[in-house]
Amino acid sequence: MAFDNIRADHKAILGLIDPRSTVLDLGCGAGELLYLLIKEKGCRGQGIEIDGQAIYKCVAKGLNVFHGDIDSGLSEFKEKSFDYVILNQSLQQIRNVGAVLQDALRVGKKAVVGFPNFAHYRSRAQIFFTGRTPVTGSLPYQWYETPNLHFLSISDFINYCRFKKVNIEKNIYLGGESKILLLPNLLAQTGIFLISG
C-alpha cells in the first residue's frame, strides 16, 4: 500500500481500522480519510459534514455523505450500525461532546477519536510566557476566529474515559509526523484513541 503523502493522523487511523469494515466519519471534511479507508482498506464508508463546499468535494470522490451537523446527525442511526465511528479533528467543534461521544459508541461498535492536544508544551509556553491564547500548528486559529468550542488535553480525554467507564483499546500520540512515546500530554500535538463502550 502506498502511504506516501498521507497525513500522519490519517496514516495512524488507517492502522487502527480493520480491513473491509464499515465506518461513519463525523465531520469528514472533503473526505480524504474516508476515501483512503475505502481505497486502501476496502471499507464501506459514510460521512457527515456541515460545510457545503466540502460536500461537493466528497461527492466528486464518489463518497456517501450527509450534509448536516454532527450533534443532530448521529441520533438517527440504529445501534451498532457501523464497526467504527470516527471523530477526527471534529470533537473540539461539537457543541455537546459528552452526548455525541456516548452516541458514537451506541452507533458504532468502536469509536476513533483524534484531537489537538491543548497541553502541548508550545501551547503551555505561549500561555506562560506571553499570557495569550496559544496559536500553534495543531491549534492554528486566533481566539476570535477559531471554530473550536472546546480545548482539551490528552490527560483530559483519558480522565473522561476513566470517569465514563469508556474502554481505551489503543492510543497513538503524534508530534508532527512522528509518534511520541514519552510524556504525550507534554510532547504530543495530537492524540488519537480507539475506544469502545
Added chain:
Amino acid sequence: MNMSDIGIVQTKYFEFAAPAEELALENGERLGPVRIAYETYGRLNAQKTNAVLIEHAFSGDAHAAGLHKGALKPGWWDSMIGPGRAFDTDKYFIICSNVLGGCGGSTGPSSINSKTGKPYALDFPLVSIRDMVRCQKKLLEYLGIGKLLSVAGGSMGGMQALSWLTTYPGSVRSVIPIATSLKHSPQQIAFQEVSRQAIMSDTNWKSGNYYGRTLPDRGLALARMIGHITYMSDISMAEKFGRLKVESAEPFKFTADFEVEGYLRYRGDDFVKRFDANSYLYITKAMDNFDALENRPLQEWLKGENVKVLVIAFKSDWLYPAHQSKEIVRACKLAGVEATYCEVDSTYGHDAFLLEIEEEAHLISHFLKKVFYEYEVTGNYGI
C-alpha cells in the same frame, strides 16, 4: 433561446392496457386503454445498463430536452440533459414520460373515454403517484429495460422517484429525489386545495364538463398564480421585481401596477394555453394522497435490495423545505441505505431545482458516474 445540444427530438407514444388487460389502479378501479407520451435521448447500451428515467414535476411533460421541430424553447430540463451534461447522453440513455392523468399526450381526464366516445372529465378515476409509476414500468418493459441505472426528478418528480424506490426496489440501482417529500404536509395540501378551489369556483368549470365549451381559464390561471408564489422565495421575488411598477399602471384601477402582479398574470394566462384544468385537479390530488412509506420502515419496502440514494434540497425552498428531505435521509439511515444528502445554497426557492444547474449537475454527474462504474465493475446486472 436555442441552447439545446441534443437537437430535434420527437415525442413518441406507447399504448397498453387494451380492454381485456386494463390497468388495475391503486384505488381498485380499472383503466384502459392507456397511452403514455415519452421521449428518449442518447443510446441504450448493449447490456442495457445505462438507462436513466427522468420524472417531471407537476406541470411538466415528456419533453425534457432537445427541441421540437420549429420550436424556439428547448425541453424543461434541457440544461441538465445532453452531451457532457449531468445526464450525459454520450453515456446514458435518458427516458422521460408524461404522467398518467396529465395532459401532455398521456391518458388523462381530457382524453376520450372509449366507452362513451367523449372526454372522461370527472369519470376519470382518481389516479395515484404509484399508478403513474406503474405505467412507467410498463413503458420500460416495452423498451426492453429490466433495471434502471437511476430515477431522478424534482418536486412531484421526486415523489415518483421515491415511489420507484418503494414499489420496484429491484428495478433501480439508484434514485435521486430532489426538492421533494415522503408525503405532503398540511401546509402543502392547503395550498393545493386553494388552487383546486380556484378552478372549481370558475363558473365555466361546470363540474369538469367544459370540453368543447368555454374553458375555466380564469380559475386555472388563478390556481397557477398561487402556485408561482409558492415556487419562489421572498428573496428571489425581491431580486426579480422589487417594488418596480409597470409603465401602464393606473392608480386606483386595480390594474397590475407592480411588476410582480404583471408577472403572475402573465404566468397564469400563459399556463391556460397548455394545461387542462381537470388534470390540475387530478394530479394535485395524487400528490396530496402520496405517502411513500405508509408508516412502514424503508427496509421493509426494499426487501434486501441494494439501492443508492442521492437526496438534494435547497435552502430557500419553503414549499418543500429541507427538513422534509432530511426525513428521506432519516429513513435511509435507519434502513442502512447508502445515501448522500446535500442542501444546496440557493435563493430561488422551490424553483431552484430547475435553476441551480451548476451545483445540481456536479452532484448528479458524480453520483451517476459512481453508480454506473460500480455497476460495470461488479457486473451485477443479472446476465
